[in-house]
Amino acid sequence: MKRLLVTGYSGFVGKILVSQLNDNYQLNLLGRKPSNLGCVYTHSIDSRSSYSDALSNVDVVVHCAARVHIMDDVASKPLNEFRAVNTLGTLNLAKQAAQTGVKRFIFLSSIKVNGESTSGKAPFTAGDNSAAEDPYGISKAEAEKQLLELGKQTGMEIVIIRPPLVYGEGVKANFASLMRLVYKGLPLPFRAIKSNKRSLVSVYNLVDLINVCIEHPKATNQIFLASDDNDLSTAEMVALMAKVQCKKNLALPVPVWCFKLAGKMLNKADVIDRLTGSLQLDITHTKNTLNWTPPYSVEHGFKLAAKKPS
Template sequence: MKLLITGYSGFVGGVLTESLAELGTYELNLLGRKSSNLGDVFHHSLDADSDYSEALDGVETVVHCAARVHVMQDKALDPLAEFRAVNTQGTLNLARQAAQLGVKRFVFVSSIKVNGESTTDKPAFCASDKPMPEDPYGLSKAEAEAQLLRLGQETGMDIVIIRPPLVYGQGVKANFASLMRFVAKGLPLPFRAIRNNRRSLVSVYNLVDLIKVCLVHPLAANKTFLVSDDQDLSTAEMVALMARVQNKKNIAIPVPVFLFRIAAAVLKKQDVVDRLTGSLQLDITETKNTLDWTPPYSVEDGFKLAAKK
């Protein structure tokens, strides 16, 4: 089977491309800008105008990992327009051409931000929930999902949507990596009292395993799946596990949660504090039942792999 992978040089796409190349059962076309010896590379940006016909020639399945990613402090003058240009319009341009050229299945790596930002004092998110994106990134992904499903109905191309929460693993960057480094340095962290929240995470290895299932599973067609490690952690538990897998002492100070909330109000950092003290849980029961899938890596397995240098 010939596959086209977009975002092959990114965090998720890189692990996926290496995993599929090792299997040796797929012929890989890679859409992006960087060189690679794991498949045939086609140098294109993701936008509303590019012609992807050469990259799609003979392809049966597209795995679309490329995106303009979410950042905490976006410097763009019009972030929504920037996200839409890549995540919505670029995705639909690629998908339309794929359908026209006979691609059978389009696997779209979306985001749990389509569901919303928080499940604090709410049930866990489900795939069947009404989309409630709260930021430009989540909105651009939600719009892409809706248009992909319509395209699938019109053309007969299978659409598979996967919504991960925070993805971590070896080489991850941003907040997860920073927290892991702080723990490794033995710095005292004020998170011991944050025990009542619950957050779903997914290791990149579990996410890639699910993507591989969705390439071929007949019941994946035209469905949306949530994915996680299926073991949610409080912030305190997360920090303790980071310490354990790095053989470090967990130097955590029990600062009361209400003090974080006061600090958030004073410093106008409510979104940051919400991520530390709030909950974001995913119910992946439908994913497991529909696809007969269980995450192959435990949370501790994933954290150990993430801690490797």
């Protein structure tokens, strides 16, 4: 039985991932929280730590841990903070993995490597040049580049997965906030935002893709975009949130130009673009290379995202 090292195992994606992997693999877990699903090794992801104990006899590393994107980052030098974990920490782990004979290193990156928006443009593809704009995306892009170079130098197989917004049971941040507002029956002003398209990926589809990438021979040294392959407008998203929570869709048809005007006046054009603009992923390369189709529907993921904590 293969042994895997999973980082970020206590996070949103990691929790579901290790629960799926536990029956088929021996698991080493890198982090700080207890778990009954594998051997836990307490280390930080940084440029100095030694991971020799956690990497012992490991065949594949699945690296999910990261300094995550923060909307209102208060760090004085945010790019340095992101690089410390997402770039330098990742490369430190990967170099030690190669030295100990790890066969494959799977890196959970971000669609922010491609950019922030596809409004007025074609969907992002795996072959696009990096157009990262914020510190988080830049740190991930730098890590990708250095990982692929490390793979060429050492022969360790590199697999990179770039997801967009990930949702499912336990999701937080803006997705959870919008879900709660819909549940409360508030008349939200989003019914007219129906010409944009956003790619999302349920955590269940993302975990399935990661699982495939652990073994698939054609995943070697590839970059894969991940999505549910069913893009939604903002209006469609709100309507589906209402449906899965058995609530009436009380969204109001406020014209899109009103949002854009407000964005200019309040200097929040980037926030408005995330609401009214498009961010689409073309996952043709992922599907064709791996013979993979997202197994779970968008509605399945929305239903689980709507579950209230027990």
